Amino acid sequence: MTNTQVTLVQIDNYGPWTVTPEPRREADLQTMQSRLYADISQFVGNRDGYTFFTRFDNMIAVTNGLTMADHELLQESVGNRYPVTLSLGVATGTSPVQALSDATTVVQDAGSAQDEDRRECLEGRTIDDPHRTDDDVQIAHFDVVDATGQYTDELNAFDSFIQIEQGYAELMRHMRHAHDSLSFFVGGDNVIVVCPDLESDDYEEAIGHVETAVDVELQVGVGRGSSAHDAGFAAKHALEVCRADGTRVELA
Numbered sequence: 076m077t078n079t080q081v082t083l084v085q086i087d088n089y090g091p092w093t094v095t096p097e098p099r100r101e102a103d104l105q106t107m108q109s110r111l112y113a114d115i116s117q118f119v120g121n122r123d124g125y126t127f128f129t130r131f132d133n134m135i136a137v138t139n140g141l142t143m144a145d146h147e148l149l150q151e152s153v154g155n156r157y158p159v160t161l162s163l164g165v166a167t168g169t170s171p172v173q174a175l176s177d178a179t180t181v182v183q184d185a186g187s188a189q190d191e192d193r194r195e196c197l198e199g200r201t202i203d204d205p206h207r208t209d210d211d212v213q214i215a216h217f218d219v220v221d222a223t224g225q226y227t228d229e230l231n232a233f234d235s236f237i238q239i240e241q242g243y244a245e246l247m248r249h250m251r252h253a254h255d256s257l258s259f260f261v262g263g264d265n266v267i268v269v270c271p272d273l274e275s276d277d278y279e280e281a282i283g284h285v286e287t288a289v290d291v292e293l294q295v296g297v298g299r300g301s302s303a304h305d306a307g308f309a310a311k312h313a314l315e316v317c318r319a320d321g322t323r324v325e326l327a
């Protein structure tokens with residue numbers, strides 16, 4: 076059974092900072108946000124977790140394998156090197172949506188995202204090593220069938236973007252409400268979904284739903300593992316089987 080450990084990363088008091096003492100240059104904000112994301116992704120990724128940029132001021136990570144001490148080190152390292160600090164909420168559960176919801180609640184309970192006095196809070200709990208198993212994390216890696224032939228080489232770049240975003244928007248809503256899963260766009264035509272224990276039928280159903288709703292055709296590889304990396308890597312290999320065999324759903 077899955078037991079996903081989810082971390083909500085929230086930049087402390089970021090809204091006021093972006094306009095103090097006056098609005099900061101947008102390109103500088105974009106640069107800082109993307110560098111911060113890159114650093115967090117590398118820190119968490121080196122410990123086999125995944126980080127998703129989400130809204131940049133709020134990022135979501137799958138952190139199975141990271142301890143509270145790891146989380147503290149991330150806060151310290153970012154605090155030493157960036158003009159902003161991070162608050163972190165950590166929670167675990169069989170449902171990724173519920174785990175994220177719990178991780179959010181502990182951060183919200185520590186204070187508002189725009190509370191000057193809430194800085195570098197670290198709340199929640201991790202899964203202790205002896206309790207970790209090989210199927211704690213289930214990751215589904217979706218991509219659009221022949222995005223290059225259907226969109227990238229055919230439409231102008233913005234209309235391709237709209238098509239891909241439509242597929243993502245429909246998939247993320249459906250996976251959240253029908254399957255308790257968290258979906259994240261990761262670039263190109265790829266969406267990585269953090270799932271509870273789902274079966275082939277669930278993925279077939281989701282792909283059918285997106286095709287009916289927005290006429291975007293998806294394929295998906297699914298993997299399990301003790302960490303996001305292990306599950307996600309298996310999912311990538313399963314997706315390669317879809318690409319080679321023309322199947323729509325492959326479970327590793």
Ligand SMILES: Nc1nc2c(ncn2[C@@H]2O[C@H](COP(=O)(O)OP(=O)(O)OP(=O)(O)O)[C@@H](O)[C@H]2O)c(=O)[nH]1
Pocket residue numbers: 218219220221222223224261262263264265311318
């Ligand atoms: N983040 C991420 N992006 C990927 C990955 N694989 C492909 N992409 C992105 O997806 C784009 C399209 O590549 P593909 O998905 O291989 O191409 P396609 O035309 O959809 O072909 P098929 O997937 O074979 O149907 C690439 O330009 C990348 O931006 C991946 O594993 N991770």
